[in-house]
Amino acid sequence: MLETKNKPAPVQRYTKSKKVGEGTYAVVFLGKQIESGRNIAIKEIKTGQFKDGLDMSALREVKYLQELRHVNVIELVDVFSADDNLNLVLEFLPADLEMIIKDREILFSPADMKSWLLMTLRGVHHCHRNYILHRDLKPNNLLLAPDGQLKIADFGLARSLGSPNEDLTSNVVTRWYRAPELLFGAKHYTEAVDLWAVGIIFAELMLRVPYLPGRDDLDQVDVTFKALGTPTEETWPNVSSLPLYNNLNFYPGPSRQELRNRFLAATESALDLMNGLTELNPANRWNTEKALLSKYFTDLPAPTEPENLPKLTKKDD
Amino acid sequence: MTSVSRPSTAQLTSTIQLARPFLTKSQIKHAQKKTIENFTTLETAMIYYQRYFLFNKFDTNIYYDIAITSIFIASKNEDTIKKLRDILIIANQIKNTFLTQDQLELYRRKILSLESKLLETISFDFRLFHVEELLIKISKTLKISKDLGYLAWLLAYDSYQTELALKIPPQSISIACITLALKLKDENCDQIRPEDFHTSQNSINEALLDLLELYINSYNYTNLASIYPDYQNKFVEIRIPMEDINGLKEQDVSVLTKDDYYNDRDFSIGERRYMLGNQRKRLYSEIPKN
Known part of the structure; x- marks a missing residue:
């Protein structure tokens, strides 16, 4: 009974071929798992005297990805240190949703958008049911596997759901995808921040341009509320007690007809889902379960099978 | 292995x-x-x-x-x-x-x-394992009074002086602290069912025995002693009828030596x-x- 039955996995070896990218805390290389021939990406974590030891983002990626396994979340294949460097071995994912959105030669059908949104929500749902907030959802972090599966990546800002006595920083999520409670500097927030970002990504898939592109943090507030209406005590009780709820322009919310004009191709059930995800008051915003069970996903057309989704037309190298 | x-x-x-x-x-x-x-x-x-x-x-x-x-x-x-x-x-x-x-x-x-x-x-x-967070939640579930909850919380803090955190999951330590707090106040602790909290009686016993050992042998080094200086004998009284309770089973040394x-x-x-x-x-x- 007390025996541990886990056999050690065979020691894997990897080749590191070309450097494909460099971020603030890591250099990314392409490579192969030698035994299986599987393509992988190796993230080599930078260490330097100016850094305060292991980078927080690297710590978060290891911490959360080690325990998450889901077809729509990037797989952390291995963690190893070699020559005093920490290396994260990740699934190789050649494209991301931003590249697809920007590729003007690709046409999306409504079924394609539904498929990408469904996979995104499934991945986010898996994070949330494990009490993990991603806090940086954007098209650029939704990677696409060669078989068409969408995978949520970059857990460098992720954290577990805070307890009520903990203060969280509101300086998270890339500006254009930042939920109103974050714009108001809330120190306590929930999974709802991720769902807002999904709603904005949904709009971006339909429009093919960023939905709420604020120039700076102040402009973001204005752009957001001009498009969706400024929250008030009536629509969002206690909103005025949030730290940055001041100097606001008050805009009325968009009517249903205005939204129909804004998203010409959207069906009524698509608009319902988007309204649910971009609900200003986080307490009323839809959660992943409600979104996944919404009529939009059962209405025709059925979501495109991942392998039949559009792929990038140009290859850069 | x-x-x-x-x-x-x-x-x-x-x-x-x-x-x-x-x-x-x-x-x-x-x-x-x-x-x-x-x-x-x-x-x-x-x-x-x-x-x-x-x-x-x-x-x-x-x-x-x-x-x-x-x-x-x-x-x-x-x-x-x-x-x-x-x-x-x-x-x-x-x-x-x-x-x-x-x-x-x-x-x-x-x-x-x-x-x-x-x-x-x-x-x-x-991976993080915190005793206090679960302790408060479990106390609320069991409708433990605030005073008793506070006493259990002090015990939980002292538990880090033992090796308990290396041995057993936090819910077992939490329940052991609550049990011990109830015993210190001569209250009934029969309503606690280990299986409700994904744990076993043996694992709770393991924590109880270690905590009692700490308080009986090193009372003056604990945080509890700075607030309740006169509980030491009570711990001895609690320990006496527990002679035949079992903690967790141990592996045979021959198994350990083979484990990489x-x-x-x-x-x-x-x-x-x-x-x-x-x-x-x-x-x-x-x-x-x-």
Whole structure:
């Protein structure tokens, strides 16, 4: 009974071929798992005297990805240190949703958008049911596997759901995808921040341009509320007690007809889902379960099978 | 435990290192055999600190630095990050030493290299287990009064002076603290059903026995003593009728010696891999099936 039955996995070896990218805390290389021939990406974590030891983002990626396994979340294949460097071995994912959105030669059908949104929500749902907030959802972090599966990546800002006595920083999520409670500097927030970002990504898939592109943090507030209406005590009780709820322009919310004009191709059930995800008051915003069970996903057309989704037309190298 | 024969270290360019969240008492003793000569010193340390010395030699020249390193990593993992330089300034004030800017920078680099050693020792396992959070939730579920909850909370804080956090999951420690608090106030603790909290009576007993041992033998070093100075005899009274209760079962030493987990950590191997061990089965198998 007390025996541990886990056999050690065979020691894997990897080749590191070309450097494909460099971020603030890591250099990314392409490579192969030698035994299986599987393509992988190796993230080599930078260490330097100016850094305060292991980078927080690297710590978060290891911490959360080690325990998450889901077809729509990037797989952390291995963690190893070699020559005093920490290396994260990740699934190789050649494209991301931003590249697809920007590729003007690709046409999306409504079924394609539904498929990408469904996979995104499934991945986010898996994070949330494990009490993990991603806090940086954007098209650029939704990677696409060669078989068409969408995978949520970059857990460098992720954290577990805070307890009520903990203060969280509101300086998270890339500006254009930042939920109103974050714009108001809330120190306590929930999974709802991720769902807002999904709603904005949904709009971006339909429009093919960023939905709420604020120039700076102040402009973001204005752009957001001009498009969706400024929250008030009536629509969002206690909103005025949030730290940055001041100097606001008050805009009325968009009517249903205005939204129909804004998203010409959207069906009524698509608009319902988007309204649910971009609900200003986080307490009323839809959660992943409600979104996944919404009529939009059962209405025709059925979501495109991942392998039949559009792929990038140009290859850069 | 593994039965596959492996190549000797000399030929290895790569090795696997598992992370295991919980060990039994004999497993801990087995691992510590090579590292600690003075057990009492260890009792004041916290989890990372304890984990570090499961696999690295205990040495009075370094324990203060390991404590700083443990605090530094914990501050990252708990999202309450502090600059290492700031931690060092406070640490030196407490120790009453003065360092010049250059000395401070050298010290900082030393801690940074200890950081990677500590991270390797814990196999990059950042899973967190907190007793107090669960303790409050469980107390509320059981409708324990606020006074009793506070008493249990004090006990939980002292539990970090024992090896409990290395041995059993936090809900077992929480329930043991609540049970002990109820016993201290001569209240009934029959309403606690271990299976409601994914744990077993044996694992709770293990915690109870360790806590009682701490309070009976080292009462004056506990936090409880500073608030309730006269409880020591009560702990002895509680312990007497518990002669025949059982803690967790221990592995046979012959099994331990075959387990690669306790092999010396060889930092000269060029490539070292880190995995989370799949050990939960052991804990689940002790939960009675309905």
